[in-house]
Amino acid sequence: MSESQGRLLGWREIPIGGIVQEPGNTAKNDMSAWRTFKPVIDQEKCVRCRLCWIFCPDAAIIEVEGEYRTKSGRVYKVSYHVDYQHCKGCGICANECPVKAIKMVEEVR
């Protein structure tokens, strides 16, 4: 469908009038090739302030509900994970994290 799947649409496959039939279909794209560094969240250090989720330009931080117990015994109801398909590796999350729980790690392919 898109460039991420290796092939562009032919004229027979495009709907009449060139209508885009599915809203939000950019979500299928793989943006992982844009980044050099990828963010890695340390779940032990993270205080669940939601700032990375707020400041992410690509909605690539996912809020997952579910109990998480740290080694020091704190219990959180949510945790944050990175959507590596959509993350462009800008590093805003690592820069804005108040407890420095996010590290930018070099991609090794």
Added chain:
Amino acid sequence: MVYYAYFQGKAPDVTKKRFKTVWDIPKEELLAPGHRMCQGCGAAIVFRHLLKAVGKDVVIVQATGCVEVTTTVFPETAWRVPYIHVAFENAASVASGIAAAIKALKRKGVLPPDKKVKVVATAGDGGTFDIGMQALSGMLERGDDVMYVVYDNEAYMNTGIQRSSATPWGAWTTTTPVGKRWRGEWRWKKDIVGIALAHRVPYIATANPAYPLDLIEKFRRAFETEGPSLVHVLSPCPPGWRIPPDKTIEVAKLATLTGMWVNLEIVEGQPRVTVKVPKRKPVKVYLKMQGRFRHLRDEDIAFIQKVVDAEVERINKWVGEEAIGPVVEE
């Protein structure tokens, strides 16, 4: 205000806050990921929060610009709400037309009369300050029920960093180069808030993505205004401002902390500073972070500081309190 009752529009309820903490921001993503905006784009953050504030019952009208080009690459779209793009100059006129159509559909009984569907016109600084100026002026003057959002990255970033009338003094762009005779832009930024204020619009705000709750609350209020409203948002641009992509929010925050950007809210002509800065930082901190101001000499920075001081003094006098404090060197 009695005075504003003579004109079009009704101000929103500003006594209550819907977004008190970060946990009040809805989880639903109406701007899909996978769009082609740059790494660390400020506008992407602004639009995510715009759609979180306004919800699904909205029609987005967009002028040509970075966000239009990057989110709607055929055959894809990042928008999960109704969206229309017509031309560069007429986002506000198209929005007026859709607002009139919604009114007509309600009168004919196609839409339920109590259903709230609002049109949100969005444009960059080029599509508002320069090219879309007369359409915007017409929309504000007619009192159409449209919310207008300007994301201001202070130049034509999409076509390759040409100056616009929103470019600040001293900034390097490709059309205001730095050399022996030219030292970057030599004109000051246009006062869009003053222009909107002259149209007696019930709700005008300026916002900054570094203060997300303030930003999203202003979007909510502008959306609930009956009549025209305007929100002017600063949107840092890493390639155009020559900053690393991870510094977007840091730069935006410094713009407010140095007094280069003031977060205002003007409800029926009554101004209020929503993010108060008791101790202001010198503008040097903000300018030194950005490559577009790299060529500035000490006397240029002193000149910018002088103008910012005068501007802050004017705003303090206007709001009737010392909302932005004096410069404190660290």
